[in-house]
Amino acid sequence: MSEDNNDKIIIQSQSSESISGGGSGSTTDIDYVRPAEVGDQDLYHGHSFITKWVFCQDAKVIGVQYFLLATFTGIIGLILSWLMRLQLGFPELASFMTAEHYYQFVTMHGMIMVVYFLTALFLGGFGNFLIPLMVGARDMVFPYLNMVSFWMFFIAVVVLLASFFVPGGPTGSGWTLYPPQSILEGTPGSGMGILLMCLSLILFVAGFTMGGLNYLITVLQARTRGMTLMRMPLTVWGIFTATVLAMLAFPALLVGSLMMSLDKILGTSFFMPTILQAGEVLEYGGGSPILFQHLFWFFGHPEVYIVALPAFGIISDLISVHSRKNIFGYRMMVWAIVVIGGLSFFVWAHHMYVSGMNPWFGFFFATTTLIIAVPTAMKVYNWVLTLWRGNIRLNTVMLWCLGFIVTFVNGGITGIFLGNVTVDVPLSDTYFVIAHFHMVMGIAPLMVIMGAVYHWFPLVTGRMLSEKLGKWHFWFTFLGAYSIYFPMHYLGFIGVPRRYFEMYDSPYVTSAVGMNEFISTAAFIVGAAQFILIYNIIKSLKTGKPAGKNPWQANSLEWLTPSVPPEHGNWGDRLPVVHRWPYDYSVPGAKEDFITQTTPPSDVTNSEVEKT
Amino acid sequence: MHPGIIFFLVILGSVLFHIFTPWYWTDVASNWGSMDDTITLTFWVGGGVFIAVCLFMVYCVFKFSYKEGRRAEYKPEDKKLEKILTWATTLGVAALLAPGLIVWNQYINVPKNAIHIDVMAWQWGWQYRLPGEDGKLGSTKIKNINDNNPFGIILEDPNGKDDILIQSDVIHLKNNRPVKILLRSVDVLHNWYVPQFRAKMDAVPGVVTYYWFEPNKAGEYEVLCAEYCGVGHYGMRGRVFVKNEEDYKNWLQEQETFSDLIAKQEEIEFSKTKLAKK
Amino acid sequence: MSNLLKKLFGTLLQKPWETERAAIDNAHEGKTFNISVQKSAVIIIFGIATVLFSLIFTSYLYTLPPDQDTNYLLRPNLLWLNTLVLFFVTYFFSKITNDLKKKETLKVKRNLLIVGGLSYLFLFGQVIFWFQLMKSGNYVSTNSYFSNFYVFTALHGLHLLGGLFFWGKVSSKVLKSDQNKILEEEKSISALSLYWTYLLIVWLMFFLMIYIFNDAVIAWCKSLIT
Ligand code: HEM
Ligand SMILES: [Cu+2]
Numbered sequence A: 001m002s003e004d005n006n007d008k009i010i011i012q013s014q015s016s017e018s019i020s021g022g023g024s025g026s027t028t029d030i031d032y033v034r035p036a037e038v039g040d041q042d043l044y045h046g047h048s049f050i051t052k053w054v055f056c057q058d059a060k061v062i063g064v065q066y067f068l069l070a071t072f073t074g075i076i077g078l079i080l081s082w083l084m085r086l087q088l089g090f091p092e093l094a095s096f097m098t099a100e101h102y103y104q105f106v107t108m109h110g111m112i113m114v115v116y117f118l119t120a121l122f123l124g125g126f127g128n129f130l131i132p133l134m135v136g137a138r139d140m141v142f143p144y145l146n147m148v149s150f151w152m153f154f155i156a157v158v159v160l161l162a163s164f165f166v167p168g169g170p171t172g173s174g175w176t177l178y179p180p181q182s183i184l185e186g187t188p189g190s191g192m193g194i195l196l197m198c199l200s201l202i203l204f205v206a207g208f209t210m211g212g213l214n215y216l217i218t219v220l221q222a223r224t225r226g227m228t229l230m231r232m233p234l235t236v237w238g239i240f241t242a243t244v245l246a247m248l249a250f251p252a253l254l255v256g257s258l259m260m261s262l263d264k265i266l267g268t269s270f271f272m273p274t275i276l277q278a279g280e281v282l283e284y285g286g287g288s289p290i291l292f293q294h295l296f297w298f299f300g301h302p303e304v305y306i307v308a309l310p311a312f313g314i315i316s317d318l319i320s321v322h323s324r325k326n327i328f329g330y331r332m333m334v335w336a337i338v339v340i341g342g343l344s345f346f347v348w349a350h351h352m353y354v355s356g357m358n359p360w361f362g363f364f365f366a367t368t369t370l371i372i373a374v375p376t377a378m379k380v381y382n383w384v385l386t387l388w389r390g391n392i393r394l395n396t397v398m399l400w401c402l403g404f405i406v407t408f409v410n411g412g413i414t415g416i417f418l419g420n421v422t423v424d425v426p427l428s429d430t431y432f433v434i435a436h437f438h439m440v441m442g443i444a445p446l447m448v449i450m451g452a453v454y455h456w457f458p459l460v461t462g463r464m465l466s467e468k469l470g471k472w473h474f475w476f477t478f479l480g481a482y483s484i485y486f487p488m489h490y491l492g493f494i495g496v497p498r499r500y501f502e503m504y505d506s507p508y509v510t511s512a513v514g515m516n517e518f519i520s521t522a523a524f525i526v527g528a529a530q531f532i533l534i535y536n537i538i539k540s541l542k543t544g545k546p547a548g549k550n551p552w553q554a555n556s557l558e559w560l561t562p563s564v565p566p567e568h569g570n571w572g573d574r575l576p577v578v579h580r581w582p583y584d585y586s587v588p589g590a591k592e593d594f595i596t597q598t599t600p601p602s603d604v605t606n607s608e609v610e611k612t
Numbered sequence B: 001m002h003p004g005i006i007f008f009l010v011i012l013g014s015v016l017f018h019i020f021t022p023w024y025w026t027d028v029a030s031n032w033g034s035m036d037d038t039i040t041l042t043f044w045v046g047g048g049v050f051i052a053v054c055l056f057m058v059y060c061v062f063k064f065s066y067k068e069g070r071r072a073e074y075k076p077e078d079k080k081l082e083k084i085l086t087w088a089t090t091l092g093v094a095a096l097l098a099p100g101l102i103v104w105n106q107y108i109n110v111p112k113n114a115i116h117i118d119v120m121a122w123q124w125g126w127q128y129r130l131p132g133e134d135g136k137l138g139s140t141k142i143k144n145i146n147d148n149n150p151f152g153i154i155l156e157d158p159n160g161k162d163d164i165l166i167q168s169d170v171i172h173l174k175n176n177r178p179v180k181i182l183l184r185s186v187d188v189l190h191n192w193y194v195p196q197f198r199a200k201m202d203a204v205p206g207v208v209t210y211y212w213f214e215p216n217k218a219g220e221y222e223v224l225c226a227e228y229c230g231v232g233h234y235g236m237r238g239r240v241f242v243k244n245e246e247d248y249k250n251w252l253q254e255q256e257t258f259s260d261l262i263a264k265q266e267e268i269e270f271s272k273t274k275l276a277k278k
Numbered sequence C: 001m002s003n004l005l006k007k008l009f010g011t012l013l014q015k016p017w018e019t020e021r022a023a024i025d026n027a028h029e030g031k032t033f034n035i036s037v038q039k040s041a042v043i044i045i046f047g048i049a050t051v052l053f054s055l056i057f058t059s060y061l062y063t064l065p066p067d068q069d070t071n072y073l074l075r076p077n078l079l080w081l082n083t084l085v086l087f088f089v090t091y092f093f094s095k096i097t098n099d100l101k102k103k104e105t106l107k108v109k110r111n112l113l114i115v116g117g118l119s120y121l122f123l124f125g126q127v128i129f130w131f132q133l134m135k136s137g138n139y140v141s142t143n144s145y146f147s148n149f150y151v152f153t154a155l156h157g158l159h160l161l162g163g164l165f166f167w168g169k170v171s172s173k174v175l176k177s178d179q180n181k182i183l184e185e186e187k188s189i190s191a192l193s194l195y196w197t198y199l200l201i202v203w204l205m206f207f208l209m210i211y212i213f214n215d216a217v218i219a220w221c222k223s224l225i226t
């Protein structure tokens, strides 16, 4: 397939930049636009099953592939969390589980959920599907590279899962992989397990970089006519900024994994000081464990925002569409995304307040961390202010949005606890931390994913999901997840440390037994509730209500393709021309409560647009 | 049922849970009550924001739910409102940060009269070393550690001779006297953490880290390892007794010094060679 | 640069919902920078590589053992020669650019070959130097100074190999084609030339790094972080 010369994309770009060259506004015809100057993209069209669905170069199919594979790993992560909760809540039922198992499950659960599930799903899944559609491109700029990107991810997942079957099992070093512990005896999977983990991460980063190149260049250089940066939906802004972060942050993970593998294989000592184990001095010496922590969190903190920013963007669009109201403070939302993205590179050591680094760093990182809370808070205000005086459809999508607001605000507030260095001292490494990050980067983004699934499923498949099942799914998930994590903060207050296989012989945490049973029960219910969605999807694929065009009366381009679901090449034989921003909902004087981005001004001449 | 009601009940439930929870922090047993204060402050400010935002959301859901034919307001932005919100948030955040930084400053500056304690961690256990009469700990080296010198004290260092060695996971502290915990690890990361004292810090192999506190309630406490250190992590416990001056002195007198240990070993060595000669 | 900033912030200040703004925006052609997608890709890759190499530099400074003989570089060794080779590559690339302007395609062909040959020579020299180091008893696990040294040179070499892969693609095309076709390849060739300049810069940074600092500087850096 690749030998085929067709897969070369040819883009002619003789044109000059035209932000300033837009004198056409003065022509009398208000609909006038200059004809396209960017040549059309030649796409590779697959004909066999394999080139169409397996080694496919259509970003939409790649998006779905990413989505499915990420969901698959997510389900594995979920099953692992069940096993952990079984051990924590009902240890007598989990007699098959040893401490080794528990730690391996914790590690794989954490890594899978953060990297292979959320990151892959938001950027690989939603990014691929939505970016070209939302900016009005036919495809990503390098479709072939895009295809390779997915298959690298695939191999990374295979390598990751393979570690379950090697001698010693997968690594049990915690998802933070801190050396020296991660590569020494005494930690499960310190042989093949950790090496496969490093290899898998390196592959993931390599694959992701290829995808990331595509997202960035498509957004910057291949939009359709009239699509200025400030006319892009916030979803694109979120994914774009997250990709920039990923491109700058992942090298740190790469370097860390690489050096750690060398420490393991070649006996270098990047992260290894002199160590005495089982009465013997090991061959290492001179390295610094804290260096790895710096590298890890230089990646790890932006990683949080790599997950959060696309979620922010998507939720903004969902709230706006289903409140029939423009997103409140669009510019503020864009600035906040950009500012949060920039600042996120200056806060990493808030994960290391009690790591033994120079304690003076605490002042700096506490300050930057709390500064980042301000733009984040602005986003929250703008979401609820979008609801204010809206015309809110209380459908399933909106329910997920509301669930997101509650869980995100909750988790954001506890983030202020942990970011403020003194408050962090008693709470760090306790269940308070577990509760915090599950709320803010586990449950909240999950709410967004679910909302997005209910919102865009009609576009992907042409059929609606069942609202009734959707509502059950929502309430089980939201109420269940909230009752898992809200009480868990109080375990942290007591001082129960995280990553404890068992704790009940402690004199003062015995009272936690009851709570742990409750939490575990809730976790089983929440996990099981996810199968409602799977059932809903399967059922709706067959018997769902046909969606028709633009079922939500949305404005953005992805709903305006000539055929639904959109075909390869997206736009039939003419690229769309954009005449307005995507938030013209309920414009006074307009016939309907939405004006799509491609509607030319002449169709709505009598509407008055308020100026601020 | 209207979804707004359920969301309202969730908020109400959270507040009630907080009021009636039987799970809450242990009584503080050190000078770090100020940490509890910063938590409490953050709790009220943060909790207030949480409740306000969520209630506003619930209100909107009730008031503005979909009605055929009604139009939402069209208002792209409101500069004034946004400005007010930005500044209010900034002020709130600054109010939380300032006390945090002040307490942190106390946390990293150790009072002069603090007793130094060498806390040595390994997979998976603790042992302790206190300075002898000279008030100084001898310097150590990991490579020196062996059965005869369990702390790896450098023999040439005169400060080390009278160091008091406690090869047990039970340590006693003097009530109302600050201690500086000097953490060191011979293998991987650990963290010496007593919830009632509030303070913690990682022990990192290769460097010595520290923190301090002043125990102010006599009693027995459990030490937990708070940094993942391998399969035995959850079992890496120990005990601390906070004693008044007299009890503490008695306890201290019973402990062995480094020179005692050396002497004992020489004795054993001596009898061994004697035995061998026979 | 200031232009870029102006553009960026100017963009962020737009109010896309206003009618006057809409009139201007409607004519926007959907491209932010006036460069080809290939060149955008090269620039983005530079961004990533810069982060990567700076992280290695940082870790290098961070874990350097204090009793390291940093003076060995002063003595004549292969590294100096290799650096010279890299300089030559850049020099020949500048010649290529000039010749392209003057349309002297024959020279372009010859110099492209020289550039590739010199790059391979550089890699070869690096490998030889590795062997020399190992012969003198300095392995990758000897201490963190050499660990970082080997890792950096390996990654730099890989980066170069990546460039050589594209060099192969471009030059095989150029060598086969006649004058007009070669001139069409100008974009790819200028991207290549940019790529090699970047490689030289990274190399010089590295060279400086292992050369100028001394124990005092390192001690200071370390005290900052731990
Ligand atoms: C209902 C769903 C989930 C349940 C029941 C669950 C449960 C757990 C449990 C029991 C732990 C181990 C706590 C410990 O012993 O320290 C854990 C750790 C973790 N979870 Fe989840 N989790 C869920 C979803 C997620 C999601 C969606 C994410 C994505 C961000 C996530 C990320 C993590 C991470 C990063 C860790 C830390 C792993 C470590 O300590 O190395 N979890 N989770
Ligand atoms: Cu962070």
Ligand SMILES: [Cu+2]
Residues within 6 Å of the ligand: B189, B190, B191, B225, B226, B227, B228, B229, B230, B232, B233, B234, B236
């Ligand atoms: Cu531990």
